[in-house]
Amino acid sequence: MSTAAIRYRPEMSRSGLPPTYAVTVVDEQGRTEEGRIAGEFPLTLYVDRLEIVTLMTLGTHPEALTLGYLKNQGLVRSIEDIVSIQVDWDVQSVAVTTRSGTEGWEEKLARRTVTTGCGQGTVFGRIMEELDQLQLPQKPIRQSTIYGLLKNLNEYNDVYKSAGAVHGCALCKDSEILIFIEDVGRHNAVDAIAGLMWLEDIGGEDKMFYTTGRLTSEMVIKVAQMRVPALLSRSGVTKMGLDLARKVGVTLIARAKGRHFLVYHGADNLLYDARPSF
Amino acid sequence: MSTAAIRYRPEMSRSGLPPTYAVTVVDEQGRTEEGRIAGEFPLTLYVDRLEIVTLMTLGTHPEALTLGYLKNQGLVRSIEDIVSIQVDWDVQSVAVTTRSGTEGWEEKLARRTVTTGCGQGTVFGRIMEELDQLQLPQKPIRQSTIYGLLKNLNEYNDVYKSAGAVHGCALCKDSEILIFIEDVGRHNAVDAIAGLMWLEDIGGEDKMFYTTGRLTSEMVIKVAQMRVPALLSRSGVTKMGLDLARKVGVTLIARAKGRHFLVYHGADNLLYDARPSF
Numbered sequence: 001m002s003t004a005a006i007r008y009r010p011e012m013s014r015s016g017l018p019p020t021y022a023v024t025v026v027d028e029q030g031r032t033e034e035g036r037i038a039g040e041f042p043l044t045l046y047v048d049r050l051e052i053v054t055l056m057t058l059g060t061h062p063e064a065l066t067l068g069y070l071k072n073q074g075l076v077r078s079i080e081d082i083v084s085i086q087v088d089w090d091v092q093s094v095a096v097t098t099r100s101g102t103e104g105w106e107e108k109l110a111r112r113t114v115t116t117g118c119g120q121g122t123v124f125g126r127i128m129e130e131l132d133q134l135q136l137p138q139k140p141i142r143q144s145t146i147y148g149l150l151k152n153l154n155e156y157n158d159v160y161k162s163a164g165a166v167h168g169c170a171l172c173k174d175s176e177i178l179i180f181i182e183d184v185g186r187h188n189a190v191d192a193i194a195g196l197m198w199l200e201d202i203g204g205e206d207k208m209f210y211t212t213g214r215l216t217s218e219m220v221i222k223v224a225q226m227r228v229p230a231l232l233s234r235s236g237v238t239k240m241g242l243d244l245a246r247k248v249g250v251t252l253i254a255r256a257k258g259r260h261f262l263v264y265h266g267a268d269n270l271l272y273d274a275r276p277s278f
Numbered sequence: 279m280s281t282a283a284i285r286y287r288p289e290m291s292r293s294g295l296p297p298t299y300a301v302t303v304v305d306e307q308g309r310t311e312e313g314r315i316a317g318e319f320p321l322t323l324y325v326d327r328l329e330i331v332t333l334m335t336l337g338t339h340p341e342a343l344t345l346g347y348l349k350n351q352g353l354v355r356s357i358e359d360i361v362s363i364q365v366d367w368d369v370q371s372v373a374v375t376t377r378s379g380t381e382g383w384e385e386k387l388a389r390r391t392v393t394t395g396c397g398q399g400t401v402f403g404r405i406m407e408e409l410d411q412l413q414l415p416q417k418p419i420r421q422s423t424i425y426g427l428l429k430n431l432n433e434y435n436d437v438y439k440s441a442g443a444v445h446g447c448a449l450c451k452d453s454e455i456l457i458f459i460e461d462v463g464r465h466n467a468v469d470a471i472a473g474l475m476w477l478e479d480i481g482g483e484d485k486m487f488y489t490t491g492r493l494t495s496e497m498v499i500k501v502a503q504m505r506v507p508a509l510l511s512r513s514g515v516t517k518m519g520l521d522l523a524r525k526v527g528v529t530l531i532a533r534a535k536g537r538h539f540l541v542y543h544g545a546d547n548l549l550y551d552a553r554p555s556f
Contacts, residue, residue, distance in 0.1 A: 021517050023515075023520065023542065025540040025541060025542055026540070026541040026545035026548070027538070027539070027540055027541075028421070028537055028538055028539050028553070028554060029550075029553055029554070030548070030550045030553070033540075035540065037514065037515050037516060037517055037520060037542070038514070038516050038517065039516070039517045040494060040495055040516035040517050040518035040519065041517075041518065042495075042518075056494070056495055056496070056518065143306070163514060164492070164513060164514030164515075164533075165492040165493075165494070165513060165514035165515060165516050184492070184494055184516050214442070214443040214462070215443075216318060216334070216443070216462055217318055217320075217334055218334070235442060235443060236315065236316070236441060236442030236443035237301075237315050237442075237443060238315060238316050238317070238318035238443050238462050239299050239315055239316065239317045239318050239319070240318035240319065240320075240334065241318065242301065242315060255442075259306055260305070260306055261305070261306050262303040262304070262305055262311075262313065263303060263304040263305075264301065264303055264315070267304035270304070270308070272307075272308045275306070275307055275308070276306060276307070
């Protein structure tokens with residue numbers, strides 16, 4: 001018998017789509033061959049019949065994406081406020097029912113417009129203010145843990161391997177991958193992980209976050225909002241990603257491939273217990 | 279003496295920022311080394327004092343980005359309507375002055391909110407309707423032209439080579455690169471190219487568009503809006519990118535590296551005049 005308290009869960013559809021689709025392509029010799037491409041579908045989010053946003057998504061985790069979007073945008077504060085999440089791909093939409101309704105949201109959404117970036121999707125001014133309050137705990141990170149994690153990550157990213165055109169994100173505890181989600185938008189992959197963390201009441205403080213994508217301002221902001229103090233990436237870092245990581249205390253490890261990595265912030269947290277001999 | 283008519287040009291600042299910045303990083307041996315990272319800065323766009331949006335950008339082409347954003351979002355229809363574009367990085371903003379003002383824009387922007395995707399930045403419903411009207415001209419594309427172009431592109435992407443974390447986009451005529459722009463957001467790179475095309479009155483019909491990024495719905499939409507009938511990428515294709523390319527007639531060539539490429543749509547337009555012998 002489990003001793004865990006019974007967690008509240010909204011009523012949710014389970015409407016994940018297949019991630020890849022067969023296509024016929026023609027190569028450089030003029031030969032026809034079969035290939036696979038990643039899905040990409042519009043999903044329009046309605047909360048109590050108010051239209052909020054259209055997300056372009058791979059569609060494998062639409063309910064978790066919806067949850068994480070509502071949380072990360074600061075639109076819903078408590079999961080108990082959400083009665084149900086029902087995805088209907090026939091009309092490319094998801095209907096969320098809440099207890100407290102959307103009174104005052106139109107103003108919130110209008111304010112969002114003017115500070116939402118094309119391709120950014122963040123509520124810039126408000127989020128910057130919130131980050132001013134935030135200081136993440138500094139945790140030691142073993143080099144051997146990073147290598148173990150990178151090894152374990154090789155077994156994931158199925159969609160990328162078969163079809164490309166997606167980014168993968170993972171929530172990790174030590175070398176273990178707790179959640180791995182791919183999406184055509186990396187913001188969606190992060191939001192979907194945030195949604196699952198919310199649903200399962202998983203804290204971020206003792207975790208590491210991995211992404212195949214670049215460590216830009218938005219990635220650091222989202223990871224900081226999830227209270228995860230360390231961010232690992234195969235790709236590079238931008239100036240504002242670094243500035244924000246310094247500000248809130250996110251250890252930033254990028255260019256991680258094979259045995260190589262570069263620590264852009266928080267090198268004091270690294271325990272070099274597995275230095276390569278070459 | 280040039281016979282070209284004198285083109286109207288808004289009064290514009292020239293406030294491009296340096297693209298990369300020095301940082302100190304620590305590698306997997308615990309060694310400190312010097313590296314470079316790509317810039318990323320918030321740029322808040324005001325039109326006649328109305329706040330429109332905050333874009334996160336590399337900052338090398340802020341005026342062109344502003345122009346292209348206003349055009350691609352359908353906010354300004356004629357370049358003659360724009361009196362001036364003044365970027366001031368001290369306050370991380372750009373002030374646009376127009377002749378006809380922003381009456382009715384608040385409603386336009388409010389409508390945008392509810393259909394703008396996180397990480398997508400497109401006005402989904404309206405743009406889909408506009409695409410229904412669009413059919414791009416079908417142009418033959420020589421394989422030798424693709425190879426010549428890929429070779430010429432090797433000399434660009436300076437920021438990526440030195441700092442990573444950016445996407446590059448190019449407007450090309452045959453094998454010649456007319457404009458090459460990198461940005462931390464690939465939507466920004468496309469918008470900045472659209473801005474320069476608008477400024478210089480360059481048509482898209484006889485061009486090809488190259489991007490290092492994935493061919494998603496948004497990339498196909500933007501290229502179609504610029505009337506460019508062919509899209510070439512080093513990366514992959516998503517399902518909706520392909521669906522839209524079929525609908526409006528954009529030839530889609532992806533996975534282009536070395537001699538290899540795959541044609542996802544419009545293979546009938548390819549002239550195989552340079553088949554590799556291996």
